[in-house]
Amino acid sequence: MKTAVVILAAGKGTRMKSNKPKVLHEVAGVPMLFHIIEAVESLTPNEIIVVTGHGGETVNEAIAANYENVKCVTQEEQLGTGHAVAQAQTALKGFDGNIVILYGDVPLISVDTLSQLNLSHQSQENDITVMTAFADDPTGLGRIVRDANDDISAIVEQKNATDAQKKIDEINTGIYVVKAPLVFDLINNVSADSITAEYYLTSIVALGLNAGHTVGTYTAEDAEALSGINSRLQLACAEDHFQNIKREAFMAEGVTMTDPQSVFFSLDTKIGKDVEIGPNVQFGPNVRVESDVRIEGQCTMSDTYINSGANILSFCHFEDAEIGEDATVGPFCRLRPNAQLEKGSKAGSFVEIKKSVVGEGSKVPHLTYVGDVQIGKGVNIGGGTIFANYDSVAKVKSQTVIADGASIGAGNVIIAPVAIGEESCTGANATITKDVPAGALSFSKPEAIIKKGYTAKHKADK
Numbered sequence: 070m071k072t073a074v075v076i077l078a079a080g081k082g083t084r085m086k087s088n089k090p091k092v093l094h095e096v097a098g099v100p101m102l103f104h105i106i107e108a109v110e111s112l113t114p115n116e117i118i119v120v121t122g123h124g125g126e127t128v129n130e131a132i133a134a135n136y137e138n139v140k141c142v143t144q145e146e147q148l149g150t151g152h153a154v155a156q157a158q159t160a161l162k163g164f165d166g167n168i169v170i171l172y173g174d175v176p177l178i179s180v181d182t183l184s185q186l187n188l189s190h191q192s193q194e195n196d197i198t199v200m201t202a203f204a205d206d207p208t209g210l211g212r213i214v215r216d217a218n219d220d221i222s223a224i225v226e227q228k229n230a231t232d233a234q235k236k237i238d239e240i241n242t243g244i245y246v247v248k249a250p251l252v253f254d255l256i257n258n259v260s261a262d263s264i265t266a267e268y269y270l271t272s273i274v275a276l277g278l279n280a281g282h283t284v285g286t287y288t289a290e291d292a293e294a295l296s297g298i299n300s301r302l303q304l305a306c307a308e309d310h311f312q313n314i315k316r317e318a319f320m321a322e323g324v325t326m327t328d329p330q331s332v333f334f335s336l337d338t339k340i341g342k343d344v345e346i347g348p349n350v351q352f353g354p355n356v357r358v359e360s361d362v363r364i365e366g367q368c369t370m371s372d373t374y375i376n377s378g379a380n381i382l383s384f385c386h387f388e389d390a391e392i393g394e395d396a397t398v399g400p401f402c403r404l405r406p407n408a409q410l411e412k413g414s415k416a417g418s419f420v421e422i423k424k425s426v427v428g429e430g431s432k433v434p435h436l437t438y439v440g441d442v443q444i445g446k447g448v449n450i451g452g453g454t455i456f457a458n459y460d461s462v463a464k465v466k467s468q469t470v471i472a473d474g475a476s477i478g479a480g481n482v483i484i485a486p487v488a489i490g491e492e493s494c495t496g497a498n499a500t501i502t503k504d505v506p507a508g509a510l511s512f513s514k515p516e517a518i519i520k521k522g523y524t525a526k527h528k529a530d531k
């Protein structure tokens with residue numbers, strides 16, 4: 070049977086008090102809407118349609134930049150969740166199959182729960198299946214009303230609920246599987262709510278039952294993951310819930326964390342076995358850590374690949390970097406875009422590296438800026454060295470190339486473009502403005518001048 074997915078993301082999200090559309094607010098470094106798209110992709114649907122409206126242009130752009138296979142349809146005026154689904158009718162013209170409907174503000178739905186819902190819909194041979202959950206605090210959510218046989222008879226919104234209904238703790242998660250084209254026929258018969266004037270999707274339950282269709286429920290276990298995000302507080306709760314799930318999953322897979330509560334992951338973080346993570350580590354989007362890596366603590370990283378056996382000391386910041394096998398980094402090291410540390414290399418304390426390669430076994434141990442440099446194997450860069458890569462008059466950046474086995478003295482200023490030959494050396498405090506041939510020594514320091522008896526004379530002069 071064919072499957073289509075419709076995600077509702079047109080609402081204003083008034084309670085977020087934000088200029089940013091609600092569904093673009095992030096959980097685990099990723100817009101909440103993307104969590105849902107990633108989860109529904111596991112169902113390999115024929116179509117994924119997102120209904121956008123409030124802040125639609127921004128949402129459409131974000132989707133287009135990340136997902137080729139997702140279509141957006143516009144809901145010009147936000148007249149309710151039922152009205153929102155109706156906007157997908159044209160895009161799904163002639164579609165005969167199941168539609169999975171989700172709300173863009175319920176991001177933590179798991180792949181497993183989604184497939185359970187689908188199975189339940191099929192085995193019960195339902196026309197409509199509503200995913201419900203039991204909430205500790207159901208305030209604000211739609212309540213599941215059941216008849217004497219314990220079958221669902223309606224969903225009642227908080228605003229419309231009687232006092233007795235308000236006591237019901239089984240809630241509507243906002244996730245459904247419905248048959249198409251039936252769902253559109255039902256929605257077209259929904260009338261506006263007497264209090265809010267909105268066309269509620271939830272009304273299709275009672276309407277469907279009246280028309281003789283089969284409506285069933287699937288009750289999910291993880292209620293906390295299925296509560297919608299309407300406010301910043303709920304956003305923080307969702308973040309907390311997501312992080313706890315990730316922490317437990319990584320520990321179960323062989324990752325050690327001394328203080329799990331202070332380690333934060335992204336939706337796509339990948340960590341290998343026997344990785345040790347100390348306190349206060351933040352994994353931004355797109356980080357992969359191979360096995361046997363140690364991350365001492367207080368580090369932030371994104372778009373970074375850390376190969377096995379690397380040792381990351383405290384207080385590091387990595388952005389779009391690659392760290393080779395058994396390399397040592399930090400403490401206090403900043404790796405900026407395109408910093409690449411090869412196997413067994415070292416970037417030590419107070420070192421900043423950008424768009425450069427530090428070759429196998431090479432060392433940049435202390436207080437150094439490395440920008441636009443290709444460093445070969447077994448090179449040592451003396452402390453306090455600056456690679457001057459920028460010509461501020463011509464406004465161009467140039468490259469430095471350092472061949473294998475070269476040794477750069479302490480406190481050098483290396484003015485690019487320049488090439489430093491194999492096994493060559495530079496003296497301490499040298500300013501390198503021209504190429505250094507292989508095996509040569511280049512230095513520019515003046516000879517030290519010695520004034521004997523200076524201190525005594527200086528004191529006498531006072």
Ligand code: UD1
Pocket residue numbers: 077078079080081120144146147148149150151152153172173174175209210211212224226240241242243269270271296297298299
């Ligand atoms: C909705 C449900 C409620 C359920 C809860 C689960 C209805 C009427 N109520 O309430 O039963 O318990 O979700 O979290 O469906 N949207 C549009 N267009 C609109 C209105 C909303 O696209 O015109 C989208 C919003 O962007 C949001 C989703 O639909 O992603 C839900 O809307 P929201 O206003 O948050 O509904 P709730 O009051 O939370």
Ligand code: CA
Pocket residue numbers: 172174297298299
């Ligand atoms: Ca909501």
